[in-house]
Amino acid sequence: MTAARSALAAALIAASAIAQAQQPSDASDVATPLRPAVVAYRQGDAATAERALRALGSPSADADAWLGAVLLDRGAKAEGLKLIQRAADAGSAEGQHRLALVFINGDAGLPRNPARAVELFEKAAAQGHRRAQLNLGTLHFRGQGVQRDLIQARAWLEQAAADGDAYATYALGRAMSESAPPASADPTRAADLYRRAAEKGHMLAALRYGMALAEGSGVKQDLPAAQRWLVQAQQNGVPEAALALGDMAVRTPATRDKAANEKILQSALAWYQAAANAGVPSGQFKLANAYLAGSGVPRDPAQAQLWYARAAQQGLTEAQQALGVMLLTGTAGATDPVEAFKWLYLAERGGHPEARAVREKAGDKVVERDRKRGEALAQAFKPTYELPRDEGPPRLVPVRR
Template structure:
């Protein structure tokens, strides 16, 4: 039919609607929009609903949420049930206020975005469609009664409407019953019933139900534990843009959990979840790039994902980002920025960040504001009974972080924290030995350090062993000292490695063993302990363990000499080896090393 004959042929609204739908089907969107619009202008509810969908989907005209919402409202007011249901759904997403008005007004782009959910209007339209026995509307009304604001909430009636929807064949009704059942289940039977409803919704391809079934299969809760079935459900839910499912599906692909491992595809799904706002996915991506694997670590990429997660409130990611700033990995090294993220993570409940922040401030990092804010944070938490905060507050008081030093108060808080914090036991023991803030009491101090050592604190093990060697705070016990030095050495403490070499080297109440002495000196020397390097020079040039290697011994002497150990130069001179000319950078070092474990190195505070 020509355009001219269209203009002069009168057709009913029904025919214009049908013709418009045919044109849309034939991809003549402009013509279809014109025909459907003409039918809608006559007040025909179905045409109004169809026109609303064209506006909402941007078919034949630019997308316009306001005009689409207005035509939906008109159709809903004319008792078009599907329009009532869709309008209720959109009110839960958020519709601009202009939808409620028929007055003409120019709308800008800002009006065509969703606003805050309006549960009251959603409830009104969902109830009207539900009263007309629309199963999906019944499920939607059940949701509003279950999740809406206090004045609308009615959990019992919510279940009634979910059941009606389920009886009417609505998968969403089964989803609602399943979710409610998961929250209220008190027995395996009730849990199984909840899962049965979720399974029906999942079989109908409802994204949320698929995700929850994945959780059930993964954990073996209400369903057999089945990694492959869980991953399959996550994959289907991910395709429905369920963010949490995208994250779990990506992780399953990365680990090969219930599916063939696919690193590229796994990271793609994690990225989708992270870009959609899933904080755990962002944190995982940060971990993946920071850790590396088949490829070297990419700290720049790690920083990007950690920042995204941290800005969303993920405490562990904030701490990880702080670590990157502290070390300058992937970002410019910035102690102030590191302190900022440590503090943020600490405020989010990440206990390790509190210690990181405290250590950074003790080393002089962060700003004055950081130090003051951190001290206040620890003080408030300490007064509330938090023992870790009490320890950190004690450190601030002892070291003058954020205010003047107050060693008496520091000792007070350290004593409180020592009842449950290993580090506090060590600190309080040191304070008792040194008489800082409390009368000196080496006996009690040794006991507190022993407690921390028994719990496995490396610094405490080393310090306690030193006390046992010289008999500080109690009788000497070289056998126990040896055990403690060994424990600390196995944790990488180089001072304890040196001390073991000295003890096995002779002159202590344990059997002499020069082979073991040499081995411990070697381990400490290779880790940069200058006293051990001097001893390696002695052992190898003098054959103290039964064999000699002059060239290797001289190499170790040279290392000790370069580090500023004057005894190394003296012993080289005795060997008639001319001393190496030191660089100006070496002039500051004048260290003497003696083969005694007790005075090899003071314990680290």
């Protein structure tokens, strides 16, 4: 499952994005006079929210914070920032949280300042502000604006998840699933947290819980249940779940029934195709492997090279290595030593154990000019991702039982 976990990294990091959602739709988390305005704001009606906030007879610091947020959203940066700063200076947890978001994102014309954001999140979190607790735990988990500290991350996320919020529960599961001395991973706790968040409709949690069930990691192995959760995740905007479903099919033990084995192989390929089409790099890599080997599909080196190229462009080291070899040897019909050396240099930089040996072995057959051009291209390379890198907290969806 190592390759699948690697491929999921981007999505799972993005899933712990700084939260600007995660609030009750009825605005029960704010003072009663503010609720109509906050409900309107959370429903996307900024104009109504602004009118309601401005109509308050004696605005509070929290009202200033909310009005500032509304103004920032509609582009009135100077006035919005002034109100948020005033609210924060007055000790409003909402104001401190909103100002922290400004610094973490580099909004309102201010430069990004993660360290300052951490200070402000700490002040708001200490007052019991749930989103600030979630964001503070996330920053400790990432090591953003502060030294990475799983113990601190877990402590803040425990507080954020105390009311059962799905986003905080998932984030706590992520923190419990990793190990960084002196903190040890707790797969049993992590699996339980993923389950609880998944049952509330958090589809990245459904992905994680499905993977735990498939592997028997922290929970009794249950392949049918794993498949149900993974299919739900895949059908609700998590294409990495298709990769996990393909891996599940591949791990199915072979039998003497050739037809059954072929059916399982075709199922795996269908899931890999779905993942590849959606932009999951390891799905693209595994589909390319199938075309190169003629496993379950007619052998087609040109198709293999195409899928290796898409995964390599996203930075997948294994695909960069495979693409470099194909371009060096002309497996798909044409050689390109410059591009071959570029991808081999990148694969070596990414830690692939065979890249350097392949490059050095072929070095005497490639002119120095081409080698240098390949190295220069590798130095200038920047990955182009097909999947969104950071969409913020995902929407919750109804769960099928």
